Amino acid sequence: MAQPIESEYEGIALVADPIHRYVPFTVPQAKGEVTEKEIIDSPWVQRLRYIYQLQSARWVFPSAEHSRFQHSLGAMHLAGEFARHLYPSLRRVLGSDCPSAPFIEEYMRITGLLHDVGHGPLGHFFDDNFLADFKITHEDIGQSIIQERLGALIAQLRRSPSGVFAAGEELRPEDIAFPIKKNGKDDHRKPRWVRLLQPLTSGIFTFDNLDYVSRDSYMCGVAVGPIDRDRLMHYSFFSPKGLTLHKAGNAALTMFLNARLYLYTNVYYHRTTRAIDLHLREIFPGTMKVIFPGNPLDHMEAYLHLTDWSLLEEVSRWRRSKTPNQSLTREWGRILDRDIKWKMAYDRTLSLNELRYGVALIQDTDWEKRIRAALPPSAHDLVFRVDMATQDPRPESPFAMGKKQIYIFDPSTGEIEKESLSELFEFIPSKVVQFRVFALDHENDRLLAEVAEATLKGGTPAVKTSV
Secondary structure, X not given: OOOOOHHXXXXXXXXXXXXXXXXXXXXXXXXXXXXXXXHHOOXXXXXXXXXXXXXXXXXXXXXXXXXXXXXXXXXXXXXXXXXXXXXXXXXXXXXXXXXXXXXXXXXXXXXXXXXXXXXXXXXXXXXXXXXXXXXXXXXXXXXXXXXXXXXXXXXXXXXXXXXEOOOOOOOOHHHHHHHHOOXXXXXXXXXXXXXXXXXXXXXXXXXXXXXHHHHHHHHHOOOOOOOOHHXXXXXXXXEOOEEEEEHHHHHHXXXXXXXXXXXXXXXXXXXXXXXXXXXXXXXXXXXXXXXXXXXXXXXXXXXXXXXXXXXXXXXXXXXXXXXXXXXXXXXXXXXXXXXXXXXXXXXXXXXXXXXXXXXXXXXXHHHHHHHHHHOOHHHOOOOEEEEEEEEOOOOOOOOOOHHHOOEEEEOOOOXXXXXXXXXXXXXXXXXXXXXXXXXXXXXOHHHHHHHHHHHHOOOOOOOOOOO
16 A cells, blocks of 8 residues: 655644644744744744633623633635635736735635734734723734734744745734734735735734634634635735625625624624623723733733733732732632623613614713613612624625725626625614613612613603602
8 A cells, every 4th residue: 555655744733723633834944943742832932822812702602711821723724725825826917026826825724823923912802991091902912922922933933834935035023013903003015915915914804813713613602603714815806905704605794793793792792792892891900000010012021921810810819918908809709700890780772773873882981871861769779781883794894995905896797896895784783783871780670770771761760760
């Protein structure tokens, strides 16, 4: 019996994955070769094993214990799949200005692997409740890590799982970092191939959100409906205008956006998830003053060791020792014991008409003041909080998506345009706002519900409930 040629299996290894079955990655073929393995095994990427993919939702969905590391491997895999499929059309658009297929594949794979490398503990909550004080996000930190901590390794990569780069090709860390900043400005100094690929990192369907919708729903045990990644990828291509979707892929995109919206409303914005976040907001600033010295960009060595695991172990240790701040210790004890402080008294998804009139633009604290002013005198001291969770499942303006712009190809007319996106998005709301009122117990649910409902409608409630 003929034996397999050993070289067919050199230089590539596999990671088993519940979403993609197997994720290939490059490993050294010779001593001293730098491959994806070295970047995956670097301290900055391994750190993601200790940062949960779902911040507070893991206290609601017991099986959702997966990490940013698993998601990053999945995003790397999908990014490479997109690159291999899209390369022929990218080459047709760019001609001789297009780098080699293995180079484009590796550019996309490393971008996918490192897109979340800057995250801190509690994910996006950390951005909103700590990094915002320094006017930065995890994306700024990620760009710094890519360029200053991993740049030397990235620049030494010379092949993808599909093959070797063309002579003289070298990945530039700054090009890997560029699309990580999703709301950053376009940079026309960048090569055109970098700018054409950008919507796959920060657009409405990307290697990032296609992986996390599939992975998070699977790990939570939540059925979001079918997600046809293969069809969406198959009908994607590059035209001279940019990333384009054949009209035959419209249904797959609509299906995906609806699945993503369902996941936001039922997992990320679950009432208990938001209740835990409300509690965390009260204690997080004081906690970070104790455990971290300041702006992470000025303390990157300390940031390397700041994770969900280190944070939760630190606050857990407070309970076993005498600490000067007994209030923080007590409240963290409630979080760790899953003693939910805030109970939902009222819940409503705001209508599109209400959003058009600017209802969603009013801040949480302003709504609290309005509701409190409408309460009867006997309830003026009632403790409650307003929480507004906002999700944009699609661009508010399909015609002005900037660097995230995609186009639709209509085979019946041969036209490639963005105007038909409005027809595609007709049955998907441009914004969803979940308006909730939380209290310390359920004793005044009816009163808070009546007052909140009337306040939302702009009227003065005729409160019948006695307190």
